[in-house]
Amino acid sequence: xxxNGEEKPISAQVGLGTRVASNTSIFTQGSLIANESKxxxxxxxxxxxxxxxxDGETYYTRNGNFSWVKDGNVVSLCTQEGYHVLxxxxxxxxxxxxxxxxxxxxxxxxxxxxxxxxAGNYHALNRRxxxxxxxxxxxxxxxxxxxxxxxxxxxxxxxxxxxxNLTRSKIVQGYLEGSNVQLADEMVNLIVAQRAYEMNSKVIxxxxxxxxxxxxxxx
Numbered sequence: 001x002x003x004n005g006e007e008k009p010i011s012a013q014v015g016l017g018t019r020v021a022s023n024t025s026i027f028t029q030g031s032l033i034a035n036e037s038k039x040x041x042x043x044x045x046x047x048x049x050x051x052x053x054x055d056g057e058t059y060y061t062r063n064g065n066f067s068w069v070k071d072g073n074v075v076s077l078c079t080q081e082g083y084h085v086l087x088x089x090x091x092x093x094x095x096x097x098x099x100x101x102x103x104x105x106x107x108x109x110x111x112x113x114x115x116x117x118x119a120g121n122y123h124a125l126n127r128r129x130x131x132x133x134x135x136x137x138x139x140x141x142x143x144x145x146x147x148x149x150x151x152x153x154x155x156x157x158x159x160x161x162x163x164x165n166l167t168r169s170k171i172v173q174g175y176l177e178g179s180n181v182q183l184a185d186e187m188v189n190l191i192v193a194q195r196a197y198e199m200n201s202k203v204i205x206x207x208x209x210x211x212x213x214x215x216x217x218x219x
Contacts, residue, residue: 027062027137030180032172038104039066039077042177045169047131047160050090051083051147058086059147060132060140060157065176068101075101081145088128088161095125106173111161132157133166 032042041064043049048060066085069078077085077093084092093113095101103115111128134140139153150157160166 023142024138025140025142026180028180030062030177032175033178035065035174035176037065037067038106038174039068039101040064040174040176041066041106041129042172042175043131043169044172045167046133046137047169048133048137048148050086050130050132050157051079052086052092053083053143053147057149058090058157059083059143059149060134061146061148062177063146064171068095068104073097075099079145083145083147086130088130088159090130091127093127093129106171108171108173111171128161129171131160131169131171133160133163133169134158 027046029044032044041049043062043064048062049064051059051061053059061079063079065080066077067080068075069082074097075095079085087093088111095104095115099115103117105114105116105122106112107114111131112124113127113129114122114124116122134150134157135155136153137148139151139155140148141151141154143149158166160168
């Protein structure tokens with residue numbers, strides 16, 4: 001600045017460091033990994049499974065590593081943490097008392113769950129695994145165990161079975177969705193960030209040396 005405090009030619013910009021502004025999830029399609037379990041499901045598309053948490057609230061997830069769990073006389077489809085998987089009507093998916101989980105059949109096109117009797121005849125349970133989408137999935141609140149909860153930013157859950165404006169997802173049985181992180185790209189980004197850090201460090205070191213020389217000249 002001048003002797004009168006006027007800025008010449010521009011004001012000094014003092015760095016105030018950095019901080020994390022937000023953690024944003026990227027809901028791109030991950031690779032499908034084969035799984036031997038018949039109750040393992042992967043989603044191809046933008047949909048999310050719905051589950052009922054321990055607090056009775058509805059949560060959403062892409063993790064389709066489910067299993068049939070017996071609670072008393074009722075066998076229900078649950079996550080590995082014991083949360084019930086919900087159907088398209090928001091109800092728990094359970095089997096009739098005389099139906100074994102080994103006889104359960106899944107229709108990938110319609111998402112319908114049924115079973116085959118001893119004679120090999122197929123019987124529909126009139127239940128479909130609930131699949132939902134959000135206008136802004138990045139606005140979902142991250143909970144534990146890969147669960148997501150609805151917020152004002154995400155908007156309300158929209159069922160793929162009732163909303164004709166949504167592109168239907170495909171449920172693939174016997175597969176689980178892997179990570180969508182591309183290791184090669186992230187390694188390149190890491191190297192770029194490392195080089196930028198090294199350059200900034202050299203700039204600070206050079207600036208410190210210049211100030212030191214200026215102080216010596218004044219003496």
